[in-house]
Amino acid sequence: MTSIRSIKGTQDILPDQSHRWQALEAAIRNTMGRYGYEEIRTPAFERTELFARGVGEETDIVSKEMYSWTDQGGEDLTLKPELTAPVARAYIQHNMGGQSPTNKLYYIDALFRRERPQKGRYRQFHQFGVEAFGSEHPEIDAEVIALAMAVFNGVGLSGLSLKLNSIGSPQCRGDYRDALRDFLTPHLNNLSETSQNRFEKNPLRMLDTKAPHEIEILKDAPNISDCWTQDDKDHFDEVCSLLDAMGISYDLAPNLVRGLDYYTRTTFEITSTALGAQDAICGGGRYDGLVETLGGKSTPGIGFAAGMERILLAMGDDTSTGHEPHIYIVGLGDTVRPTVLQLAESLRQNGLAVAFDVLRRSMKAQMREANKAGAKYAIIMGDQELESGQAEVKDLSTGDQQKVALDDLSSHMNSLSF
RNA sequence: GUGGGUGUAGCUCAGCUGGUUAGAGCACCUGGUUGUGGCCCAGGAGGCCGUGGGUUCAAGUCCCAUCACUCACCCCA
Numbered sequence: 001m002t003s004i005r006s007i008k009g010t011q012d013i014l015p016d017q018s019h020r021w022q023a024l025e026a027a028i029r030n031t032m033g034r035y036g037y038e039e040i041r042t043p044a045f046e047r048t049e050l051f052a053r054g055v056g057e058e059t060d061i062v063s064k065e066m067y068s069w070t071d072q073g074g075e076d077l078t079l080k081p082e083l084t085a086p087v088a089r090a091y092i093q094h095n096m097g098g099q100s101p102t103n104k105l106y107y108i109d110a111l112f113r114r115e116r117p118q119k120g121r122y123r124q125f126h127q128f129g130v131e132a133f134g135s136e137h138p139e140i141d142a143e144v145i146a147l148a149m150a151v152f153n154g155v156g157l158s159g160l161s162l163k164l165n166s167i168g169s170p171q172c173r174g175d176y177r178d179a180l181r182d183f184l185t186p187h188l189n190n191l192s193e194t195s196q197n198r199f200e201k202n203p204l205r206m207l208d209t210k211a212p213h214e215i216e217i218l219k220d221a222p223n224i225s226d227c228w229t230q231d232d233k234d235h236f237d238e239v240c241s242l243l244d245a246m247g248i249s250y251d252l253a254p255n256l257v258r259g260l261d262y263y264t265r266t267t268f269e270i271t272s273t274a275l276g277a278q279d280a281i282c283g284g285g286r287y288d289g290l291v292e293t294l295g296g297k298s299t300p301g302i303g304f305a306a307g308m309e310r311i312l313l314a315m316g317d318d319t320s321t322g323h324e325p326h327i328y329i330v331g332l333g334d335t336v337r338p339t340v341l342q343l344a345e346s347l348r349q350n351g352l353a354v355a356f357d358v359l360r361r362s363m364k365a366q367m368r369e370a371n372k373a374g375a376k377y378a379i380i381m382g383d384q385e386l387e388s389g390q391a392e393v394k395d396l397s398t399g400d401q402q403k404v405a406l407d408d409l410s411s412h413m414n415s416l417s418f
Numbered sequence: 419g420u421g422g423g424u425g426u427a428g429c430u431c432a433g434c435u436g437g438u439u440a441g442a443g444c445a446c447c448u449g450g451u452u453g454u455g456g457c458c459c460a461g462g463a464g465g466c467c468g469u470g471g472g473u474u475c476a477a478g479u480c481c482c483a484u485c486a487c488u489c490a491c492c493c494c495a
Contacts, residue, residue, distance in 0.1 A: 362453090
């Protein structure tokens with residue numbers, strides 16, 4: 001009988017790692033609270049159509065990476081591969097815009113994409129992110145970017161770089177698409193098959209190419225900023241100056257076009273030098289057309305998503321072991337067992353972390369365990385202690401040991417410092 | 419979907435040009451202390467050498483296939 005393994009690209013988060021996740025999640029929630037963002041949770045799966053419409057049929061996500069199936073009732077469903085579309089769907093469905101002119105939402109969630117796994121890329125992975133609806137003004141762009149940086153700085157990430165661009169309004173994108181096509185038409189025969197494909201369907205994404213000879217060709221390509229409307233330019237300039245005012249440094253990245261269809265104007269990406277080929281820990285931008293595309297009232301919005309696995313990778317290993325018991329109760333013999341349990345329970349109810357042996361092992365083994373677990377104190381309970389009414393309390397860091405009356409034990413332990 | 423790398427103990431890895439009982443360190447367990455941890459010492463447990471086939475007197479070692487893991491491409495968090 002062969003044992004069953006986890007699915008490729010998924011991973012178990014064992015206790016030696018889960019405390020790191022908890023710390024990251026706590027830092028995220030803390031920062032979100034200070035910036036005034038509230039959590040939203042959406043279902044693990046949605047109608048496939050939501051992503052087809054919201055993300056775009058021609059995107060890699062929709063065209064080849066979704067886990068989709070038809071359920072027993074004949075509905076086409078998909079495990080969510082990204083969260084902006086589901087959050088926008090919930091925003092529309094619950095008329096959140098009607099109850100408040102702006103909504104600042106965040107999430108921490110698991111996503112699913114069927115790609116070949118590699119360092120920093122998994123088939124089930126986790127993102128935190130925000131979606132801010134209702135304002136088209138640059139100050140929300142700047143706040144969202146500042147928020148992302150605040151989380152990363154808060155968990156001690158360094159070696160980050162923020163890349164910033166604007167892909168303009170839809171009108172600008174149309175103009176630029178034409179300009180880019182005109183420029184590239186003479187070079188068409190020198191382009192790769194995928195680039196030729198994109199030439200037809202989504203010319204902006206050709207800027208993403210990593211093929212050296214294509215990068216060479218694109219060096220002289222028109223810049224999207226050439227097609228900005230005056231409003232686009234004003235908007236982008238103000239985002240930049242607000243970031244300047246907050247002391248957040250960034251690099252202009254004229255070729256940064258996000259892959260998903262819904263983006264407009266501001267786009268940004270944060271990369272870390274601590275990662276491998278998949279070095280983006282955060283990507284986001286403005287999506288002023290998305291809500292309307294999904295059937296809601298025209299509503300501006302901006303958000304980002306950040307990869308938690310990548311953040312944890314970039315943070316590197318820390319050596320803290322998580323939760324260590326304050327006290328380890330060493331029980332000797334059968335008769336003290338009720339006393340050990342009763343004592344542990346009462347100390348725990350007083351807020352202390354208490355552990356005891358459940359394998360009926362020798363005293364030596366129990367002491368070793370107390371040490372290994374990182375307990376600050378050991379309480380030794382045997383027949384002698386039961387009879388005399390005094391337990392031995394040992395400070396495991398100094399080795400000092402003293403007798404404490406059982407009646408006073410609880411208050412005594414509470415008075416110690418941990 | 420495509421390419422590279424790697425599969426030997428729970429973990430990190432040795433195992434030379436095929437040669438007889440497959441090793442180390444760490445971790446784990448027991449003892450050295452009739453009821454006292456860390457350090458030290460002694461001992462122990464733990465391997466169909468990823469799987470299947472082939473070559474050979476002989477395969478962890480060579481060949482083929484297959485699977486898994488991993489890194490990278492495409493693309494993204």
